[in-house]
Amino acid sequence: MRAWWKAAVVYQVYPRSFADSDGDGIGDLAGIAGRLDYLARLGVDVLWLSPVYPSPQDDAGYDISDYQDIDPTFGTLADFDALLAAVHERGMKLVLDLVVNHTSDEHPWFAQSRSSRSDPKRDWYWWRPRPNNWRSAFSGSAWELDEATGEHYLHLFSRKQPDLNWENPEVRAAIHAMMRWWLDRGVDGFRMDVVNFLSKDPALPDGSGAGAWTGAEHYVNGPRIHEFLHEMHREVFEGRAETLTVGEMPGVTVEEARRFTDPARGEVDMVFQFEHVQLDQGASKWDPRPLDLRELKASLGRWQAGLADTGWNSLYWNNHDQPRVVSRFGDDGEHRVRAAKLLGTILHLHRGTPYVYQGEELGMTNAPFAAIEDFRDIESLNHYAEAVAAGSAPEEVLAALRARGRDNARTPMQWDASEHAGFTTGTPWLAVDPNHVEINARAALADPDSVFHHYRRLIELRHTLPVVAHGDFTMLLAEHDRIYAFTRGHEGVELLVLGNFSGGTVTAEIPGWEGAELLLGNYAQRSEPAAGLELRPWEARVLRRLHR
Numbered sequence: 001m002r003a004w005w006k007a008a009v010v011y012q013v014y015p016r017s018f019a020d021s022d023g024d025g026i027g028d029l030a031g032i033a034g035r036l037d038y039l040a041r042l043g044v045d046v047l048w049l050s051p052v053y054p055s056p057q058d059d060a061g062y063d064i065s066d067y068q069d070i071d072p073t074f075g076t077l078a079d080f081d082a083l084l085a086a087v088h089e090r091g092m093k094l095v096l097d098l099v100v101n102h103t104s105d106e107h108p109w110f111a112q113s114r115s116s117r118s119d120p121k122r123d124w125y126w127w128r129p130r131p132n133n134w135r136s137a138f139s140g141s142a143w144e145l146d147e148a149t150g151e152h153y154l155h156l157f158s159r160k161q162p163d164l165n166w167e168n169p170e171v172r173a174a175i176h177a178m179m180r181w182w183l184d185r186g187v188d189g190f191r192m193d194v195v196n197f198l199s200k201d202p203a204l205p206d207g208s209g210a211g212a213w214t215g216a217e218h219y220v221n222g223p224r225i226h227e228f229l230h231e232m233h234r235e236v237f238e239g240r241a242e243t244l245t246v247g248e249m250p251g252v253t254v255e256e257a258r259r260f261t262d263p264a265r266g267e268v269d270m271v272f273q274f275e276h277v278q279l280d281q282g283a284s285k286w287d288p289r290p291l292d293l294r295e296l297k298a299s300l301g302r303w304q305a306g307l308a309d310t311g312w313n314s315l316y317w318n319n320h321d322q323p324r325v326v327s328r329f330g331d332d333g334e335h336r337v338r339a340a341k342l343l344g345t346i347l348h349l350h351r352g353t354p355y356v357y358q359g360e361e362l363g364m365t366n367a368p369f370a371a372i373e374d375f376r377d378i379e380s381l382n383h384y385a386e387a388v389a390a391g392s393a394p395e396e397v398l399a400a401l402r403a404r405g406r407d408n409a410r411t412p413m414q415w416d417a418s419e420h421a422g423f424t425t426g427t428p429w430l431a432v433d434p435n436h437v438e439i440n441a442r443a444a445l446a447d448p449d450s451v452f453h454h455y456r457r458l459i460e461l462r463h464t465l466p467v468v469a470h471g472d473f474t475m476l477l478a479e480h481d482r483i484y485a486f487t488r489g490h491e492g493v494e495l496l497v498l499g500n501f502s503g504g505t506v507t508a509e510i511p512g513w514e515g516a517e518l519l520l521g522n523y524a525q526r527s528e529p530a531a532g533l534e535l536r537p538w539e540a541r542v543l544r545r546l547h548r
């Protein structure tokens, strides 16, 4: 039987920045509920909500202090139930963010754990008399001294995000019970935060090298990770139809991903991998460099080939951690609309499940942050403090934050041209991009040539053409530095997908496609027979031919 999610498209909502119903400047559940018709119009099948649980918000909700409730900023459990019912009424599903590599330091489990060395929950987290050399993803050591008991605890992210000890069976059982509680409530699955970090080498040896990911070889795809995920699958998902699980897995390889997503192994349905969003960086994410299109094709092509027979790909350009793709791999100036449509076309025609991040369907861009005071994200603020203290020029650090900072993704959703873009009647927690006067949902809905309607057509293609969801994939023109080209094939139907990643005109030399039917493009159709496969600036085309 074919899994339903192979023909589905997921839309990620970042609740803080989506829609604010009560004027406090922060998005909420009622705000999301008020915008469901917009999402239904786009045609997406699944909503994934970034965390809405009670949280001190040290890492924007990825620091959870209670797994079984809703943060008052976002609403109540009753608001959540109402949202879930409204999502289901529209034939969509809802997936929650599962953040169980770590909790907040304000979670009662950690409060107990830190209360004394002999507390029964001491072993639910990683306590050691001396730190090792592991580094936190948010700068500095991954260890924090707790004065009261004189030991250090591990935190791979902020010091307010202590790592749970998955070696302890009680921890695993508590998490499984919590997951079942949400599924029983009607939730349709989980996006699992850094889930391939759950298993650490219990000896916690020093890592080799230096820099941001020191220690990673001892916790990325660690010794018991497959066992833990299989156990979770068995304890939580077995016997439940129509769920979706996607594991966020920094550092995962194609070979590992095939194991994680092999249905016969019962672990997760698909994974988020990071290779393609690390191609435009040097030593670290704060060292941006231009993308080489050949590297992008080589990377995504390898993932397509690697998961062709076993396993399944997730497809994404954007999420709440990534800068906006039209600014990053496209053109957010003169050719913004065409570039946004091209990027959408290329992604959605790959084999795998596409994820659309809020505002991507409008071609939203990176934001014009002027000064460090304009940023909110702990990752950016910590990096700035550390780099400047180490002697980097503040302007250079700011330039990196502008290019790569996560706040680019988190500026409020642009609903209309009014003050604060229709996101809130109050003061937004992070400033709205001034370009909302031009780039907004109201304008996009009214314009049949908008990025929104292009995304709507892409989603419709996946729903209606089996070749899009189920066809095989062949990369073409691997060495071309401006054209992205591939074919898809399924039961006598073949598609050719072409994208010109440049502001000039280029011709694709691919014989046999002259005169093929144009299914979708981002230019008005030519009246003369398509002049070979000449592609205008940022042009994308999807062509179809049938074999009898």
Ligand code: NOJ
Residues within 6 Å of the ligand: 059, 062, 063, 099, 157, 193, 194, 248, 320, 321
């Ligand atoms: C990955 C999440 O996507 C990111 O936003 C978060 O900061 C880290 N995991 C830690 O939870």
